[in-house]
Amino acid sequence: MRTSAPQTALAAVAWRRLLVSNWPWRSAGYLLTTGPVALAAAALLAVPWLVLVARLAAGDYQAGVMVVLALLGIALAAGLGPVAAAPLADLERRRLRMVDTRPAVPRYRKPPASGVVAWLRDRYTNPDAWREVGYAFLLAVVAPVPTAAALFAGPLGVFLVAGPFLVLAQQPGSRPVALAFGHASTAGQALPYAIAGLVLLAAAPYLLTLVAGGHAAVASALLLGGPAGQLRAELTEVSRSRARLADAFEAERRRIERDLHDGAQQKLISLTMQLGLARLDLPPGSPAAGSVAAAHDQAKQLMAELRELIHGIQPQVLTDLGLPAALDELADQSPIPVTVDAHLDGRLPSAIENTAYFVAAEALANIAKHSRATGASVTARLHGGLFTLEISDNGHGGADPGRGTGLTGLADRVAVAGGRMLLSSPPGGPTVLRVEVPCPQSTPSPG
Amino acid sequence: MPAEHPVTRVVLAEDAVLLREGLAGLLERFGFQPVAMVGDAQALKAAVAEHAPDLVITDIRMPPTFTDEGLRAAAELRRASPGLAVVVLSQYVQAAYAADLLDSGDGRGVGYLLKDRVADIEEFIAALRRVSEGGTVVDPQVISQLLRRRRDPLSVLSAREREVLALIAEGHSNAAIARRLVVSEAAVGKHVGNILFKLRLPQTDDTNRRVLAVLAYLRSDSQDR
Numbered sequence: 001m002r003t004s005a006p007q008t009a010l011a012a013v014a015w016r017r018l019l020v021s022n023w024p025w026r027s028a029g030y031l032l033t034t035g036p037v038a039l040a041a042a043a044l045l046a047v048p049w050l051v052l053v054a055r056l057a058a059g060d061y062q063a064g065v066m067v068v069l070a071l072l073g074i075a076l077a078a079g080l081g082p083v084a085a086a087p088l089a090d091l092e093r094r095r096l097r098m099v100d101t102r103p104a105v106p107r108y109r110k111p112p113a114s115g116v117v118a119w120l121r122d123r124y125t126n127p128d129a130w131r132e133v134g135y136a137f138l139l140a141v142v143a144p145v146p147t148a149a150a151l152f153a154g155p156l157g158v159f160l161v162a163g164p165f166l167v168l169a170q171q172p173g174s175r176p177v178a179l180a181f182g183h184a185s186t187a188g189q190a191l192p193y194a195i196a197g198l199v200l201l202a203a204a205p206y207l208l209t210l211v212a213g214g215h216a217a218v219a220s221a222l223l224l225g226g227p228a229g230q231l232r233a234e235l236t237e238v239s240r241s242r243a244r245l246a247d248a249f250e251a252e253r254r255r256i257e258r259d260l261h262d263g264a265q266q267k268l269i270s271l272t273m274q275l276g277l278a279r280l281d282l283p284p285g286s287p288a289a290g291s292v293a294a295a296h297d298q299a300k301q302l303m304a305e306l307r308e309l310i311h312g313i314q315p316q317v318l319t320d321l322g323l324p325a326a327l328d329e330l331a332d333q334s335p336i337p338v339t340v341d342a343h344l345d346g347r348l349p350s351a352i353e354n355t356a357y358f359v360a361a362e363a364l365a366n367i368a369k370h371s372r373a374t375g376a377s378v379t380a381r382l383h384g385g386l387f388t389l390e391i392s393d394n395g396h397g398g399a400d401p402g403r404g405t406g407l408t409g410l411a412d413r414v415a416v417a418g419g420r421m422l423l424s425s426p427p428g429g430p431t432v433l434r435v436e437v438p439c440p441q442s443t444p445s446p447g
Numbered sequence: 448m449p450a451e452h453p454v455t456r457v458v459l460a461e462d463a464v465l466l467r468e469g470l471a472g473l474l475e476r477f478g479f480q481p482v483a484m485v486g487d488a489q490a491l492k493a494a495v496a497e498h499a500p501d502l503v504i505t506d507i508r509m510p511p512t513f514t515d516e517g518l519r520a521a522a523e524l525r526r527a528s529p530g531l532a533v534v535v536l537s538q539y540v541q542a543a544y545a546a547d548l549l550d551s552g553d554g555r556g557v558g559y560l561l562k563d564r565v566a567d568i569e570e571f572i573a574a575l576r577r578v579s580e581g582g583t584v585v586d587p588q589v590i591s592q593l594l595r596r597r598r599d600p601l602s603v604l605s606a607r608e609r610e611v612l613a614l615i616a617e618g619h620s621n622a623a624i625a626r627r628l629v630v631s632e633a634a635v636g637k638h639v640g641n642i643l644f645k646l647r648l649p650q651t652d653d654t655n656r657r658v659l660a661v662l663a664y665l666r667s668d669s670q671d672r
Contacts, residue, residue, distance in 0.1 A: 296566070
């Protein structure tokens with residue numbers, strides 16, 4: 001892992017390929033944009049405090065003015081801070097991506113209740129909101145100095161290196177050239193400054209990255225969730241990518257089904273029909289008739305197999321008529337009697353329909369194979385944004401998810417759709433398999 | 448063979464070109480006259496309006512949505528002219544589709560067949576003739592799907608009676624059933640009588656009415672499940 005590219009500016013400082021990487025530039029960009037943001041934060045929150053500090057620095061210790069300024073500062077920070085800090089923190093979290101590429105979630109989480117009042121109440125009582133206020137103060141008061149220093153290091157280095165040339169370029173006898181911390185009249189005098197400038201130039205990228213990294217570390221600590229939050233963010237990302245994969249897989253399955261149906265299946269039917277015609281034309285009993293008859297029979301068999309295959313890939317009845325009809329069909333095909341009770345108004349999202357169908361198909365197959373049940377029932381409901389599918393049988397129970405991959409595979413399928421699967425199967429039965437998937441209200445079926 | 452039957456004018460709707468051409472050739476050869484061949488439901492309706500055919504053969508799944516537009520077009524055509532004979536070809540068996548069709552125009556002159564049946568040329572042609580003469584043809588797979596649905600009430604039937612019932616539902620006459628099962632026609636008549644009695648269906652000799660009665664019985668069961 002040591003050789004892999006760093007994910008934060010702070011980690012990049014110690015990276016030996018820092019100078020050829022884009023980290024110094026990203027850091028410079030981060031620090032350059034810090035300026036206006038810090039200014040905005042200062043304007044919003046810290047004006048009285050800044051005036052106070054300025055007056056103290058000027059040696060003005062009038063107690064009355066001090067108290068007024070301090071009270072004003074507190075009032076402003078307490079009154080405006082939690083609200084003003086929210087957009088600022090949002091902006092800062094976004095800006096943080098320049099120098100911190102780790103997945104992250106905001107530390108402050110919006111209250112579950114919606115509405116402005118709930119949000120306001122939360123902003124003033126949530127410690128994480130006050131952390132954002134604290135960050136805004138640090139940004140306004142502390143950040144400007146190191147930021148300016150880091151940003152000026154590079155230009156200053158350039159200037160110092162140019163010192164001897166500036167001195168040489170001058171008319172002899174004119175005033176000494178001011179070089180940052182001193183004056184030089186001859187190139188020789190300017191040389192130490194030039195050497196210092198070189199050192200400064202070499203150090204500038206590190207300084208930029210270090211200051212940006214330090215700033216980012218503070219920002220990350222105050223604005224972003226801790227390791228648990230990061231883990232959550234990573235998990236969210238993983239779940240999303242899994243869902244995307246499942247969607248892509250689903251789309252691909254439909255495409256394959258469509259291709260097989262429109263291509264191979266139609267051609268095979270046509271071919272079989274031609275063979276059937278040829279069979280009629282050949283004199284019965286001739287050797288040709290025998291082979292053509294065999295070919296015709298094989299083609300018919302292939303046709304049935306292909307139909308089954310396509311059906312297994314993506315059952316048409318599910319696509320066309322929705323889950324209740326598809327469940328009915330499954331029940332019809334089951335060797336044991338199955339009652340279906342599926343009352344759904346309109347169609348469900350196709351991901352849920354597919355998941356439910358395949359769970360029901362697998363479960364019914366399992367029941368027929370293992371449970372020795374004499375009857376089973378399938379119930380599908382959509383109520384209050386939750387889709388539930390229940391498959392129960394009167395068999396001998398004892399279904400164990402640990403044995404075999406069937407049940408685990410089903411649970412995986414359900415999990416991809418964002419739901420969960422529950423199994424109750426005591427020895428002696430009955431077995432109930434329940435699937436719950438959160439589902440938006442179904443769309444009314446066309447027509 | 449063509450001489451035995453009056454020429455039946457056919458409008459054919461099927462989006463797979465190869466199969467459409469093949470079917471048209473097949474129809475011509477057996478004395479049907481394909482007057483129009485189209486590739487989608489819209490064109491089908493237009494062609495029927497233009498040619499007023501004796502028989503419509505249509506695929507269920509066609510452009511643009513590739514779901515059941517052929518079936519919906521067929522139902523619409525039947526509503527407009529209840530006497531129009533329609534055979535619907537389906538890639539897979541769906542009892543609900545068959546039910547939709549049988550509900551239109553008294554169930555006369557309707558066929559619902561699995562597309563695979565076109566491979567059995569003679570049976571397919573016979574089914575087309577039956578439908579164009581006002582008969583009802585439902586794919587054996589639909590029948591067996593319906594038969595599977597309710598085993599308890601049908602358990603009053605013997606195995607042979609169930610076999611006979613499936614053949615009745617496919618639209619066969621007593622004579623045809625007798626040939627199939629290699630028994631005497633009188634024996635079939637006895638079976639049919641038993642079946643109708645056990646299922647409490649009205650006695651009738653009209654093949655088509657018998658089919659409809661049986662299907663209605665099976666379907667009423669499938670609906671109140």
